[in-house]
Amino acid sequence: MPSPFIVSPEQIMQEKDELARKGVQMGREVVALQYENGLVFVAENVSATLYKISEIYDRIAFAGVGNYQEYDPLRIVGIEQAEVKGYTYSREDVTARWLANLYSQVIGNVWRQFDMKPLEVELLVAEVGEPNDGFDHRLYRISYSGQVADDRNFSVIGGKSGEIRRWLEEHFRPNLPLDEAIRLAVRALESVRDREAEGPLTAERLEVAVLDVTRGRRKFRRIPREELTERLSTPPAPSE
Amino acid sequence: MKEEWDRLPQHDFLALLREKYTHLDPVRAFQVVAERSERRGPALPHGTTILAVRFDGGVLIGGDRQATTYTEIADRNIEKVFEMDEYSAIAIAGVAGPAIQMAQLLRTQFEYYEKVEGTPLSLEGKANYLAHVLRQNLPAALQGLVVVPIFAGYDPRRRRGRIFKYDVAGGRYEETDYYATGSGGKDARSTLKKRYHAGLSEEEAIRCAVEALLDASDEDVATGGFDWVRGIFPLVKVITQEGARDVPEERLGEIAEGFLNAWRADFAARRNATRSED
Numbered sequence: 001m002p003s004p005f006i007v008s009p010e011q012i013m014q015e016k017d018e019l020a021r022k023g024v025q026m027g028r029e030v031v032a033l034q035y036e037n038g039l040v041f042v043a044e045n046v047s048a049t050l051y052k053i054s055e056i057y058d059r060i061a062f063a064g065v066g067n068y069q070e071y072d073p074l075r076i077v078g079i080e081q082a083e084v085k086g087y088t089y090s091r092e093d094v095t096a097r098w099l100a101n102l103y104s105q106v107i108g109n110v111w112r113q114f115d116m117k118p119l120e121v122e123l124l125v126a127e128v129g130e131p132n133d134g135f136d137h138r139l140y141r142i143s144y145s146g147q148v149a150d151d152r153n154f155s156v157i158g159g160k161s162g163e164i165r166r167w168l169e170e171h172f173r174p175n176l177p178l179d180e181a182i183r184l185a186v187r188a189l190e191s192v193r194d195r196e197a198e199g200p201l202t203a204e205r206l207e208v209a210v211l212d213v214t215r216g217r218r219k220f221r222r223i224p225r226e227e228l229t230e231r232l233s234t235p236p237a238p239s240e
Numbered sequence: 241m242k243e244e245w246d247r248l249p250q251h252d253f254l255a256l257l258r259e260k261y262t263h264l265d266p267v268r269a270f271q272v273v274a275e276r277s278e279r280r281g282p283a284l285p286h287g288t289t290i291l292a293v294r295f296d297g298g299v300l301i302g303g304d305r306q307a308t309t310y311t312e313i314a315d316r317n318i319e320k321v322f323e324m325d326e327y328s329a330i331a332i333a334g335v336a337g338p339a340i341q342m343a344q345l346l347r348t349q350f351e352y353y354e355k356v357e358g359t360p361l362s363l364e365g366k367a368n369y370l371a372h373v374l375r376q377n378l379p380a381a382l383q384g385l386v387v388v389p390i391f392a393g394y395d396p397r398r399r400r401g402r403i404f405k406y407d408v409a410g411g412r413y414e415e416t417d418y419y420a421t422g423s424g425g426k427d428a429r430s431t432l433k434k435r436y437h438a439g440l441s442e443e444e445a446i447r448c449a450v451e452a453l454l455d456a457s458d459e460d461v462a463t464g465g466f467d468w469v470r471g472i473f474p475l476v477k478v479i480t481q482e483g484a485r486d487v488p489e490e491r492l493g494e495i496a497e498g499f500l501n502a503w504r505a506d507f508a509a510r511r512n513a514t515r516s517e518d
Contacts, residue, residue, distance in 0.1 A: 088252060088372065089353075089365030092397070098357060 016111065016118045020144035023120025027065030029158030030124060031188050032139060034174055035181035038128040038213045039137055042185035045207035048225065053209045055220035057082040057094050059127050061211050065158040066121040066144070074103060074123065091217075096127030100140035100148050108146025118144055122157040128211040128219055137211075160192040167191040179231045182208055182223075186232070203229040251356045253349040254373065266341055267376045284385075285314035287339055288463040289456040290321070290331035291420035291428050292392040292403045293436070295445035298480030299401025300487075301392040302449050303331045304424070304457060305472050306464025316464060321475045324350050326483045328366055328393030333422030334386045342373060342387055363395040367404040367412060375410030382408075388421050394479045401479065418448075424456030424463035431455045442478055446487055449476055450495045466496045 030043040030052055041053045041063055053063045056078050064071030078099055086094045103123055111118050123142040139155040142148050154172050156164045168188050176184060186201050193201065208223040215221065223231070257265045290303035303320035306313060314336070321331045322343040330346060332339035349369065354360045361369070370391050377387060391404040403415040418436050420428035431452040440448070453474045457465030466473050473496070476487040 085251070088369065090362055090368050091364075092362045093365040095359075097359075 012114070017145070020111075020118040020120050024066045024122045024144055025159040027067075027122070027158045029156055029161055029164055029189060029192070030063040030065055031154065031156050031164060031168070031185040032063065032124055032126055033154035033168070033172060033181060033185055034137055035178055035210075036175045037178065037210070038219065039126050039139075039211045040178065040181045040185060041124075041126070041207075041209045041211075042182060042189065043207045044189055044201060044205055046205055051207060053207055053222075055209075055218070056099065056125070057086065058091055058217050059130075059211065059219050060094065060096050060099060061126050061209065061220050063124040063126075063157065064121055067119070070119045071121040071123060074106070074119075074121065077106075078103065078125075096125045096138045096140055100125045100142060100150075103142045104146045104148045106146075107142060107144065111145045120144060122161075124155055124157045126155070126211060128213050130213070156188070163192050164188050178210065179234055182228070182231060203232055251353045253352040254345065254376075256352075266338070266345060283309050285309045285318075285336045286462070287318065287320045287333045287336050287422060289420065289422040289424035289428055289453065289460065290333045290388075290390050291418070291425070291432065291449060291452055292331065292390045292415070293418045293432060293440070293445045293449055294392075294401045294403055294416065295440045295442050295478075297401070298394050298442065298478055299392045299403060300442070300445045300449055300476060300478045301329050301331050301390065302453065302474055302476035302487075303333070303422070304453055304464045304474045305467075306462070307336045308423070308462040311461070313464075316467065316470065317472055319475055321477055322347065323477065323484050324366065324393070325354070325360065327360075327396060327479060328363060328391065329477050329479060329484055330370070331390045331392070332387065333390075333425070334388040335384070338377065338380065338385050339387045339389070342377070342389070345373065346370060362397060363393045363402060366393070367391050367402075367414075370404070371406060371410045371412040373410075374406050374408065378409055390419055390421060392479065394481060396481070399481075420452060420456070422463070424460030427459040428452035428456040442480070446476065446478070446491070447495055450474075450492055451499055454496060454499055466493065 028044040030041060032039055032041045041061060043052045045052050050068060052065060053061060054075050056062045062075050062078060064075065081102060082094045082099060103125065107119050110116050121144055125140045127138040129136050139151040140148055141151060141155055141157055153174060154168050171184065190201055203225050206228060208228050210221050210223065211219045212221055213219060262268065285307035288304055288306055288308055292299060292301045301321055305317055307315040307318040318336060321329055323329045324347050330343050332343055350361055350366055370389065374387065386408055389406055393402060395402050403419055405413050405415055405419050405421065418432040420432060432448055435448045435451060454465060457463045473489045473492050476492060477484055478487060
């Protein structure tokens with residue numbers, strides 16, 4: 001009888017961790033930050049159709065980095081769960097906190113399975129509050145091991161998210177107009193880029209969307225590239 | 241990944257019964273009854289009059305205490321108004337068995353949700369969930385097992401009382417001021433219609449409800465009124481920002497006595513007037 005193949009649990013977790021971390025680190029970052037009308041999401045993305053930032057529900061958006069094949073099904077299943085919950089109870093019962101917990105459980109379950117490859121993803125689930133409700137904006141990050149963290153004012157996921165977060169801690173200002181908020185997010189993304197090798201982040205390389213509280217029931221809106229080019233080309237305010 | 245989702249804890253208690261504890265699934269149980277029962281339906285006790293009144297700062301919900309089978313009193317002491325949680329209650333008319341069971345199911349569901357999710361279901365969500373449950377009861381309802389609820393509560397998000405009425409097909413309709421249903425519902429509604437006014441206070445709402453219940457029991461033989469002999473009075477709850485509480489029986493009795501004394505005096509005067517004319 002062949003002797004069983006023995007690996008210590010510690011070693012397995014360590015190797016899983018390394019694998020997942022590498023996968024996520026390859027992913028370009030997504031920055032989300034608060035602006036005067038809600039939350040704006042900015043990511044580097046050369047593809048105009050394979051989105052990193054998407055709509056989940058009335059006030060909830062989703063962003064994923066890492067392996068697209070792995071985070072896109074999570075997005076779809078999140079939409080399914082949100083629609084079923086909203087239909088069963090009411091639309092106001094679908095919250096980012098609930099969805100973030102679901103994602104945490106799914107990703108964590110995969111992480112703990114002995115014979116499964118961990119998911120190489122990092123997710124962001126964000127929700128804008130209702131203005132008259134005393135509701136704040138919510139930002140939740142879910143790591144490849146299923147850990148949830150909540151952020152205030154801004155959030156970053158992806159390879160160099162730590163550095164960008166530190167940059168934003170110094171430079172973030174609340175309630176910026178949309179154009180300035182986008183420019184701030186782009187500068188945050190550029191702070192970790194090798195400008196000479198990779199060139200500047202122009203509208204063609206950016207994916208931008210907002211959760212805008214002034215909109216109707218569905219707060220999510222993608223900012224098309226033409227509009228983005230225009231917004232980025234308006235001269236920055238003198239204070240910058 | 242599909243299996244991962246299936247393993248997640250659910251917030252839907254009814255779905256849990258349907259999938260895991262099928263012997264407890266009320267929809268299934270009543271469908272079996274419905275298929276076997278005769279066209280007219282078995283002789284089952286019916287709950288009779290229930291009502292709800294919205295007032296400034298909250299909502300009142302109540303009902304009489306009698307269950308009636310055809311022309312027979314099945315129970316003098318039945319409760320038709322159930323607190324669902326701090327901020328909502330349900331009153332139930334129709335066939336008593338499934339109605340009470342439905343109230344229990346809802347209470348369990350709302351509490352289950354609150355514990356699993358760590359946050360209570362919105363009033364809107366509770367009202368909608370009840371509509372789903374009723375819709376699933378439709379086959380049984382068509383066979384005679386009709387359940388007619390009123391759902392009322394204080395909506396902390398909108399800061400006001402709200403009243404929802406339902407039809408057997410699961411149609412959900414919000415009433416802005418008042419509603420009454422059950423066998424004496426129309427009589428109670430007539431009273432509420434005449435007594436209701438803008439800016440109704442909690443105290444006025446309680447008076448309106450007592451008068452409506454008295455009128456319902458006066459006009460409808462199936463509805464029980466104030467049973468002074470046995471000391472059984474209708475059940476009335478008020479729900480405000482501070483939560484739900486019962487209106488004390490003594491208070492209800494006082495109000496009812498006031499109405500009865502006034503009416504007694506009035507009828508005596510009428511009799512005297514008729515006599516003196518003769």
